[in-house]
Amino acid sequence: MATLTLLQAINDGLRTAMRDDPSVLVFGEDVGKKGGVFLATENLQKEFGAKRCFDTPLSEDGIVGAAIGMAMNGLKPVAEIQFQDFIFPAFDQIVSEAAKLRYRSGGQYTAPLVIRTPYGGGIRGGLYHSQSGEAYFCHTPGLKVVVPSTPHDAKGLLLASIADPDPVLFLEPKALYRSVKGEVPEGSYRVELSTLREARAGKDVTVFCYGAMVPVSLKAAEESLASGIDVRVVDLRTLLPLDEEGVLEHARSTGRVVVVHEAPRFCGFGAEISALIAEHAIEYMEAPVVRVTGFDTPFPNTLEHHYLPDHRRVLDAIERVAHF
Amino acid sequence: MTTTEPLQVIQADGGVNGYDPQMPESELLHCYRAMLQVRAFDAICLKLQRAGRIGFSIPNEGIEATQVGAASALRKSDWIFPSYRDFGMALYHGVAPLEMMHNMFGNARDGAKGRQMPVHFSFVEPIRFVSISSPIGTHIPQAVGVAHAARLRGEDTVVLASFGDGGTSSLGFHSGLNFAGVWRSPVVFLCQNNGWAISCPTEEQTASDGFAIKGEAYGIPGVVVDGNDLLAVRKVTLAAVERARAGGGPTLIEAKTFRMGGHSTSDDPKRYVPAEQFEHWKKRDPIPRFEKFLQAAGLLDAAKAVAMNAEVTEEIAVAARAAEQVGPPALETIFSDVYAALPAHIRKQGEQAFDLAARRGEARSGDGTFPL
Numbered sequence: 001m002a003t004l005t006l007l008q009a010i011n012d013g014l015r016t017a018m019r020d021d022p023s024v025l026v027f028g029e030d031v032g033k034k035g036g037v038f039l040a041t042e043n044l045q046k047e048f049g050a051k052r053c054f055d056t057p058l059s060e061d062g063i064v065g066a067a068i069g070m071a072m073n074g075l076k077p078v079a080e081i082q083f084q085d086f087i088f089p090a091f092d093q094i095v096s097e098a099a100k101l102r103y104r105s106g107g108q109y110t111a112p113l114v115i116r117t118p119y120g121g122g123i124r125g126g127l128y129h130s131q132s133g134e135a136y137f138c139h140t141p142g143l144k145v146v147v148p149s150t151p152h153d154a155k156g157l158l159l160a161s162i163a164d165p166d167p168v169l170f171l172e173p174k175a176l177y178r179s180v181k182g183e184v185p186e187g188s189y190r191v192e193l194s195t196l197r198e199a200r201a202g203k204d205v206t207v208f209c210y211g212a213m214v215p216v217s218l219k220a221a222e223e224s225l226a227s228g229i230d231v232r233v234v235d236l237r238t239l240l241p242l243d244e245e246g247v248l249e250h251a252r253s254t255g256r257v258v259v260v261h262e263a264p265r266f267c268g269f270g271a272e273i274s275a276l277i278a279e280h281a282i283e284y285m286e287a288p289v290v291r292v293t294g295f296d297t298p299f300p301n302t303l304e305h306h307y308l309p310d311h312r313r314v315l316d317a318i319e320r321v322a323h324f
Numbered sequence: 325m326t327t328t329e330p331l332q333v334i335q336a337d338g339g340v341n342g343y344d345p346q347m348p349e350s351e352l353l354h355c356y357r358a359m360l361q362v363r364a365f366d367a368i369c370l371k372l373q374r375a376g377r378i379g380f381s382i383p384n385e386g387i388e389a390t391q392v393g394a395a396s397a398l399r400k401s402d403w404i405f406p407s408y409r410d411f412g413m414a415l416y417h418g419v420a421p422l423e424m425m426h427n428m429f430g431n432a433r434d435g436a437k438g439r440q441m442p443v444h445f446s447f448v449e450p451i452r453f454v455s456i457s458s459p460i461g462t463h464i465p466q467a468v469g470v471a472h473a474a475r476l477r478g479e480d481t482v483v484l485a486s487f488g489d490g491g492t493s494s495l496g497f498h499s500g501l502n503f504a505g506v507w508r509s510p511v512v513f514l515c516q517n518n519g520w521a522i523s524c525p526t527e528e529q530t531a532s533d534g535f536a537i538k539g540e541a542y543g544i545p546g547v548v549v550d551g552n553d554l555l556a557v558r559k560v561t562l563a564a565v566e567r568a569r570a571g572g573g574p575t576l577i578e579a580k581t582f583r584m585g586g587h588s589t590s591d592d593p594k595r596y597v598p599a600e601q602f603e604h605w606k607k608r609d610p611i612p613r614f615e616k617f618l619q620a621a622g623l624l625d626a627a628k629a630v631a632m633n634a635e636v637t638e639e640i641a642v643a644a645r646a647a648e649q650v651g652p653p654a655l656e657t658i659f660s661d662v663y664a665a666l667p668a669h670i671r672k673q674g675e676q677a678f679d680l681a682a683r684r685g686e687a688r689s690g691d692g693t694f695p696l
């Protein structure tokens with residue numbers, strides 16, 4: 001097994017998929033010669049040629065629309081949107097088209113494509129290079145939404161997404177691209193979609209999180225030990241379709257829950273977790289579910305470290321629910 | 325109705341074949357000075373970024389004549405919807421380098437309150453230089469809206485919308501041109517064709533024979549101009565602006581130029597731009613070219629050029645040092661301006677953030693106060 005960064009694991013996942021299946025294509029803005037602005041597609045054009053890894057004109061609408069057509073016609077497109085912040089010209093294609101094609105055609109047509117895109121803060125990117133827009137997409141039946149947080153999962157979830165018969169939005173936490181490293185098996189393997197990962201065992205409080213908030217939550221969990229609180233950290237990995245039973249089991253077992261995400265709070269993914277627990281596990285709960293999130297404001301630039309939840313904010317929430 | 329050969333005015337030797345730019349001497353020198361400012365601002369920002377003192381910048385080297393020539397055709401009552409590579413439009417119209425540096429540092433005096441990335445300027449004075457948005461092409465139909473509103477309100481305002489070759493693939497380009505054609509809006513579309521959209525060359529951006537011709541299908545005349553020739557850019561932009569002001573409708577200008585640096589400070593163009601292209605365009609540098617014209621016209625000599633360059637470089641270096649001394653914006657700026665009035669839930673989040681900062685000993689004066 002090689003030790004790779006999350007970015008290298010994604011690159012390795014793309015290469016593995018392209019080697020295993022000649023119908024897999026990688027395209028988007030600057031993914032060819034340049035290898036992507038973050039270098040996630042580095043050397044793919046060199047190895048597989050410009051027919052399988054290529055640049056497109058500057059149109060997200062065109063990228064996703066064309067990917068839908070290719071997927072309908074037997075190819076396996078893996079489209080890159082340079083930043084999740086720039087996905088909105090393709091919102092129509094994703095929400096109205098890719099996600100609804102199977103349903104509206106009675107299953108006659110499908111669009112098994114993958115859209116990879118870096119999301120989230122931590123790079124001083126201001127309003128338009130930092131957003132976490134998962135909630136917009138999680139409100140879209142027919143779409144799958146996946147967010148890895150470790151190199152192992154990044155590759156395994158990506159390969160599972162490419163193999164999946166439905167459209168998948170694959171959100172890559174850019175803050176972790178180079179900051180996390182881990183062992184990644186060589187060749188092909190899959191991490192099943194819609195499964196949770198217990199990132200840390202603990203019996204007092206469960207922290208649900210995903211993407212770049214996983215290491216933040218783990219750090220808070222470590223520090224909670226000092227105050228005698230034993231924290232479990234659960235990485236959701238797939239937001240849609242969510243493993244609801246898995247979430248409820250963890251919630252019931254600790255009776256105290258914190259949800260962490262960097263996206264704004266209002267109608268954010270934390271609200272879904274909280275509502276799920278309120279509906280189906282309230283009798284097990286010893287404390288209200290507490291959310292630690294970005295603010296309900298656009299994403300600032302200079303002050304992004306105040307906007308982004310850090311381990312201290314998570315720690316405060318853990319203490320609140322532990323001592324409720 | 326569309327031209328295909330780029331219009332040029334300034335010849336290699338600085339001659340203009342008897343062309344009269346109809347600009348007073350002071351105005352010609354002001355254009356020259358603005359180009360020097362852009363280059364100095366650019367070079368200083370690059371150094372600041374390399375030294376880790378600012379996070380990011382956008383190289384403007386090579387594009388100065390397009391920016392300044394086009395801006396010089398506008399009145400102060402006109403509007404600019406700039407791209408992020410348009411430093412010269414602001415500087416020409418008299419935005420102080422210090423104002424721009426506040427944005428580069430995202431500090432407390434930045435007009436946009438440190439919320440945006442560097443180079444995403446916004447100014448209302450001395451000309452409307454509308455807040456830059458990163459998503460490409462979104463501003464193009466907005467510019468048409470401002471122009472249409474001006475007509476409905478009986479104003480003689482003209483709007484300049486500036487974007488790159490890559491921007492012509494955006495949805496906004498097509499809806500913007502279509503609306504402007506139908507409404508005959510007083511808007512000038514400036515496509516800065518610098519050959520590349522990050523690493524995507526023109527031939528992969530479009531199969532069309534250039535960009536000016538794209539106006540034709542929308543009923544908009546297209547004009548191609550040598551973007552490194554300040555007088556030529558000014559000439560075609562002025563004609564387009566005057567036509568728009570007189571009710572003649574929109575124009576699409578394609579300025580052929582070249583980005584001598586990377587796309588941004590995060591980009592290494594050597595990975596994809598062939599070296600010959602840099603050599604080819606180096607010889608067509610817009611600043612020496614305009615210098616030659618000024619010298620041939622007897623308006624500039626070498627000593628004056630050196631002195632002016634030293635003066636603008638010093639001005640911008642001083643601005644950078646001053647902006648660096650200013651602290652970050654107050655915490656309050658995260659929460660204000662989301663709406664006209666602060667909603668209760670955001671106020672609460674703000675108060676929690678102030679409390680937290682205070683508990684951690686990180687609060688600074690002004691952090692804990694919302695404007696009423």
Ligand SMILES: Cc1ncc(C[n+]2csc(CCOP(=O)(O)OP(=O)(O)O)c2C)c(N)n1
Binds near residue numbers: 458
């Ligand atoms: C909708 C959208 N997609 C992608 C990007 C990322 N991006 C920023 S600049 C750029 C290239 C723009 O090229 P061009 O329009 O030619 O302008 P230039 O940078 O050459 O001046 C890209 C792809 C973006 N900002 N917005």
Ligand SMILES: [Mg+2]
Binds near residue numbers: 516522
């Ligand atoms: Mg360009």
